[in-house]
Amino acid sequence: MLAYYFRLALRSFRRNRVLTALMVIAIALGIGASMTTLTVFHVLSGDPIPHKSDRLFYVQLDPQPMLGYQAGEEPNDQLTRFDAETLLREKRAKHQAMMTGGGVTLEPESSALRPFTTDARYTSADFFPMFDAPFLFGRGWKADQDEGRGRVAVISRTLNQKLFDGADSVGKSLRMDGNTFTVIGVLDTWNPNPHFYDLETGKYGDSEDVFMPFSTAMDLKFGRNGNMDCFGRKNETDETSLNASCTWIQYWVELESASQASDYRAYLDNYSTQQRAAGRFERPNNIRLRNVMAWLDYKQVVPGDVRLQLWLAMGFLLVCLVNTVGLLLAKFLRRSGEIGVRRALGASRAQIFLQSLVEAGTVGLAGGVLGLGLAALGLYAVRQQPVEYAKLATLDGQMLLLTFGLTLVASLLAGFLPALRAMQVAPAIQLKSQ
Incomplete structure (x- = not known):
């Protein structure tokens, strides 16, 4: 019919x-x-990561002085290096990662390629399992290479194709800004959008081509990008130093379940209380712990x-x-x-x-x-x-x-x-x- x-x-x-x-x-x-x-x-x-976005949380603390304080206002979007490294060292979540964006100059061994600059990410070992970054060859580095300032790098599939014609480059050398690194992993195609794990360097676009331990990048004084908010004493010669009064690091944690967020928030509250007792924090505890979608909504990504x-x-x-x-x-x-x-x-x-x-x-x-x-x-x-x-x-x-x-x-x-x-x-x- x-x-x-x-x-x-x-x-x-x-x-x-x-x-x-x-x-x-x-x-x-x-x-x-x-x-x-x-x-x-x-x-x-x-x-951008639907199977676990409710278990990934972005951490915000408020280390600023009382000057200009307004009750109920949002804390800074990023953490100081001291706070990020302390939280990372205490390992109170299933995975935790501190990170910032940067840029490096690559010096190819091939005479057919001239030196060029590319985006980099300085982070810690849990970055890859936390965000389920897929590997084509090799693996990410271990936590002891964070602590030991290991000169190792994970590169993107695109960069591997450009430098090594797509072959397995694990174990090969990579010259960056005059320093030699060893390639230990090659990521498969991975380009989460929005670029949720670091909205400071752009909300949309390609992922970075080079990933390396944060500690190594800081030791070698590699250039960084993204926003930085400094406060308090202005006499630090290096705004990226451990005790500098500047917020510029993104910090993510993965919990076993979304229900554990209240426990981790209590841990952050206790940490803020300890820092205020030590004289680092002045303001009342001001903590935010948002999952991926709440973070994107807060940052008005659309x-x-x-x-x-x-x-x-x-x-x-x-x-x-x-x-x-x-x-x-x-x-x-x-x-x-x-x-x-x-x-x-x-x-x-x-x-x-x-x-x-x-x-x-x-x-x-x-x-x-x-x-x-x-x-x-x-x-x-x-x-x-x-x-x-x-x-x-x-x-x-x-x-x-x-x-x-x-x-x-x-x-x-x-x-x-x-x-x-x-x-x-x-x-x-x-x-x-x-």
């Missing part, structure tokens, strides 16, 4: 080509605009203009649906005579209703195909924009299914009222008027 109604719908389209084209275009424009903005919102607001564009596109889709409702209503009412004859020949109201919905759904299907093409063009235009998330604007399989799902729902909603009106056509009146 549905196949029969589908054939009737195609015949109807051929008889009313202009009206059908207007409906298809209206739906396509609404779907194209809404799916473009919805796809951008989807890739920007997605969970740009405000993207949210606004999403609402505007959804409003535009609604306008297109209202127009489609009007066009379908006009089309069905023009066929009142035909519907009356079918009713007189025995078609039930339910059959007329179903036939009308199938016709509306067919219009929606055609509009969805065209809308998908418009969405692809829209996303291509987004990728040409000078914004850091531009290259992420691609239509994946999930959004492709959502496009057709949204199209079907939208077209059926648009066809509901006209179909309801069509099924109420009185056959006797229509037959008398013929």
Whole structure:
């Protein structure tokens, strides 16, 4: 029966080509605009590590002096080196990692390559198991290499391809800023977006090419990047030194379960009390412990203009649906005579209703195909924009299914009222008027 109604719908389209084209275009424009903005919102607001984001927590403490204190205000987003190293040493979580971004100059052994700079991450051993970074070759370093200032490095697959033609480079030497390191691991393709573990160096983009022990990078005075907030004494010659009054380090912990957050928060509260007793902290305890998604929400990772564009596109889709409702209503009412004859020949109201919905759904299907093409063009235009998330604007399989799902729902909603009106056509009146 549905196949029969589908054939009737195609015949109807051929008889009313202009009206059908207007409906298809209206739906396509609404779907194209809404799916473009919805796809951008989807890739920007997605969970970068969904299987454990509720067990990964970002730590904030408040080491600042009382000057300028306001009760209830947020503490600094980052930790001092002293606090980060102390928490790391005490190991009160399943995994813990301190980190900051940096940049290094690589000196390739191959004469075909000239020295070049690339992004680096100075971190601790638990970084890799905590964030489930996949390895193509080798492994990460151990905690004793953090403490021993080991000159070891983990590199990205991209850098391994560039320097070693993609071969297993574990054990090979890597010259950085005049110092020789040993490659102990090569990461497989890994590029979590948003760049949640360090939003100070960019919210979206590629992961770093080189990872090395934080202690080693500090000993060698490697350059760092990202924000730094200094307070208190201003006479430190090295703002990255252990006792400098500067916050510039990100600190993450992984707990066994989300329910352990209260215990770890109590530990941080006790730590803050101890530091205040020692004279380092002055303010009342001010602790924040947010999981991944709460941290992304707090940092407002999704740009405000993207949210606004999403609402505007959804409003535009609604306008297109209202127009489609009007066009379908006009089309069905023009066929009142035909519907009356079918009713007189025995078609039930339910059959007329179903036939009308199938016709509306067919219009929606055609509009969805065209809308998908418009969405692809829209996303291509987004990728040409000078914004850091531009290259992420691609239509994946999930959004492709959502496009057709949204199209079907939208077209059926648009066809509901006209179909309801069509099924109420009185056959006797229509037959008398013929």
